[in-house]
Amino acid sequence: MLSRPVERLRERFDVAIVGGGITGIWVAREAASRGLKVALVDRGDFGAETSAATTKYIHGGIRYLEQYDFGVVRESLRERRILALGAPHLVEQTKFIMPAWRWSKPGAPILGAGMALYDLLSYDRNREAPSSLRIPHPRWMSKKKLLKSVPWLEPSGLLGAFAYHDTLNVHPERLLLAYAKSAEAAGAVLVNHCRADAFVVDHRGEQLVVEGIRATDLLNGESIEVHAGVIVNAAGPWIDSVLATLGRDAGVGVDRSKGVHVLTRPIGGGTVRDAVFARAKSGRHVIVSPWMGKSFIGPTDTPMGGEEIRADRDDVRSILDTVNSTMGRSERPLTADDVELTTVGVRPLIKAPGSEGTYTASRRHELYHHVKQGIENVWTIGGGKWTTARATAEEMVDELFRHELKRLREVKTNSRRGAAFGTFAWARDAGPYLADAGRELVEAGLSTKSAEIVARLYGTEYVDILHLVLGDRRLAEALPSGDIAAQVVFAVSSEGARTLSDIIDRRLIAGTVGRVDRESLEWVARFAAPLLGWDASRAEREVSREDARRRAADFSRTA
Numbered sequence: 001m002l003s004r005p006v007e008r009l010r011e012r013f014d015v016a017i018v019g020g021g022i023t024g025i026w027v028a029r030e031a032a033s034r035g036l037k038v039a040l041v042d043r044g045d046f047g048a049e050t051s052a053a054t055t056k057y058i059h060g061g062i063r064y065l066e067q068y069d070f071g072v073v074r075e076s077l078r079e080r081r082i083l084a085l086g087a088p089h090l091v092e093q094t095k096f097i098m099p100a101w102r103w104s105k106p107g108a109p110i111l112g113a114g115m116a117l118y119d120l121l122s123y124d125r126n127r128e129a130p131s132s133l134r135i136p137h138p139r140w141m142s143k144k145k146l147l148k149s150v151p152w153l154e155p156s157g158l159l160g161a162f163a164y165h166d167t168l169n170v171h172p173e174r175l176l177l178a179y180a181k182s183a184e185a186a187g188a189v190l191v192n193h194c195r196a197d198a199f200v201v202d203h204r205g206e207q208l209v210v211e212g213i214r215a216t217d218l219l220n221g222e223s224i225e226v227h228a229g230v231i232v233n234a235a236g237p238w239i240d241s242v243l244a245t246l247g248r249d250a251g252v253g254v255d256r257s258k259g260v261h262v263l264t265r266p267i268g269g270g271t272v273r274d275a276v277f278a279r280a281k282s283g284r285h286v287i288v289s290p291w292m293g294k295s296f297i298g299p300t301d302t303p304m305g306g307e308e309i310r311a312d313r314d315d316v317r318s319i320l321d322t323v324n325s326t327m328g329r330s331e332r333p334l335t336a337d338d339v340e341l342t343t344v345g346v347r348p349l350i351k352a353p354g355s356e357g358t359y360t361a362s363r364r365h366e367l368y369h370h371v372k373q374g375i376e377n378v379w380t381i382g383g384g385k386w387t388t389a390r391a392t393a394e395e396m397v398d399e400l401f402r403h404e405l406k407r408l409r410e411v412k413t414n415s416r417r418g419a420a421f422g423t424f425a426w427a428r429d430a431g432p433y434l435a436d437a438g439r440e441l442v443e444a445g446l447s448t449k450s451a452e453i454v455a456r457l458y459g460t461e462y463v464d465i466l467h468l469v470l471g472d473r474r475l476a477e478a479l480p481s482g483d484i485a486a487q488v489v490f491a492v493s494s495e496g497a498r499t500l501s502d503i504i505d506r507r508l509i510a511g512t513v514g515r516v517d518r519e520s521l522e523w524v525a526r527f528a529a530p531l532l533g534w535d536a537s538r539a540e541r542e543v544s545r546e547d548a549r550r551r552a553a554d555f556s557r558t559a
């Protein structure tokens with residue numbers, strides 16, 4: 001249960017973490033389960049920034065082979081297996097189709113060599129995996145078979161395709177939440193909507209001895225000092241801004257790259273079940289994923305200047321042009337009118353000398369120990385991927401026990417074999433559990449659609465939703481997305497949600513499957529307001545504010 005225990009931030013901690021994206025959350029989970037007393041603050045909601053804007057894959061990153069980044073690919077493939085076994089209800093094996101046309105660059109023989117290498121690097125992929133999570137070897141598909149599976153592809157010059165498997169992160173927002181709950185269950189104090197403004201510093205000559213962070217609770221404006229033996233800066237793309245408050249060069253450089261996806265009507269009319277790695281003649285590629293009955297397409301990868309994060313018409317055009325140029329004439333090209341939603345995130349990439357742009361920049365992570373710059377008790381985590389956050393956290397906590405926290409006793413645990421909070425069982429086929437949970441929810445009055453959402457996205461916590469519904473039948477009322485009112489109640493009472501966006505975008509699925517209209521916002525506010533202590537006029541203001549925020553973020557309204 002995430003309770004937002006803001007008062008507890010005044011206790012003394014071994015580790016204080018800035019940033020509750022997937023990196024910070026995993027550090028909190030790893031550190032707390034290894035016996036450390038941990039606090040984490042995020043200026044927004046957990047996982048609301050980059051970690052919610054991904055392509056939704058826990059993957060090896062086959063395209064990084066083109067950059068000879070074998071280390072990143074191997075680590076990612078190892079982590080793909082670990083995360084899949086730890087949360088089988090929230091991950092799914094997905095077949096990827098990589099078509100090869102006569103004009104494709106790289107051509108079919110090189111793609112084939114890449115496939116073989118990818119397969120080799122994932123040599124342990126099926127160790128302890130149940131049948132539902134087993135990953136087969138890649139194989140070549142003839143043109144005829146390919147067009148049967150993916151009829152929308154441009155047939156002219158098409159040779160066939162390689163088919164390989166990676167793992168779908170069904171709902172990254174809720175999987176991150178599951179890790180946050182694991183961290184809290186292990187004793188970590190996690191507080192969202194709490195911004196780190198500065199460090200608490202003792203100046204000793206040239207040395208800056210950091211003793212904590214100064215933070216502001218953004219829900220009431222109160223200042224809080226969080227004291228800790230060591231600070232981990234896990235602010236993703238903004239690690240440099242956090243360090244800037246020290247007023248000294250901390251030796252960290254970040255390249256920010258904007259990544260946009262669009263959610264559209266399903267290409268091919270909803271019959272295509274596989275993800276397609278569509279590489280156009282221009283050399284750009286997008287991944288077209290079937291998701292919730294629609295097509296989720298992206299990402300873009302463009303260097304970012306300022307701090308405004310917003311998808312614009314150029315981003316959307318670039319995605320649509322890329323995918324349209326891989327479609328046959330029989331398929332109606334996508335237009336901006338087909339776009340129901342955009343997501344946008346900023347990749348935190350490590351600034352590397354000689355890098356030729358963000359698209360080819362490495363996705364590796366880096367741990368910075370700032371003692372070299374005369375700053376004591378601060379570490380920064382740069383770069384990385386959603387997929388590799390656990391490994392990064394493991395390495396980070398090893399370093400803390402080697403340096404600042406070496407006098408503390410470590411509890412021996414192994415997150416490589418740990419189930420995420422709410423998982424039915426480690427390394428087990430989730431199918432039978434999901435079927436049983438779904439049946440129980442339908443018997444309690446939920447529609448099949450709602451029951452499927454609750455069973456899959458809440459895992460064992462479906463029981464909490466069920467009890468809410470059994471206690472008050474009105475809580476089975478549903479939005480068009482299939483989300484039910486009990487989820488709203490649970491989001492506020494047990495999952496740390498404090499704003500309408502926290503509820504809609506990261507606890508429910510409503511905000512991720514299409515536009516959310518004012519009526520839906522009012523519906524959510526109706527159930528959330530009494531729990532959040534909002535009177536009618538406050539609820540009205542919150543609805544208006546959230547409606548305006550969503551309209552401003554809607555690319556179709558940008559000039």
Ligand SMILES: Cc1cc2nc3c(=O)[nH]c(=O)nc-3n(C[C@H](O)[C@H](O)[C@H](O)COP(=O)(O)OP(=O)(O)OC[C@H]3O[C@@H](n4cnc5c(N)ncnc54)[C@H](O)[C@@H]3O)c2cc1C
Binds near residue numbers: 055259261347
């Ligand atoms: C378009 C796109 C697609 C991607 N697809 C994939 C994919 O399919 N698979 C994959 O493995 N990876 C993918 N990635 C990479 C992955 O999303 C990122 O590597 C990962 O989410 C980074 O997590 P993070 O915690 O480091 O950063 P973030 O998620 O950005 O978290 C940083 C947090 O720090 C907080 N913060 C910042 N400043 C402060 C402050 N002063 N005080 C308190 N809090 C602060 C922010 O609010 C934020 O929540 C993708 C990235 C992008 C952009």
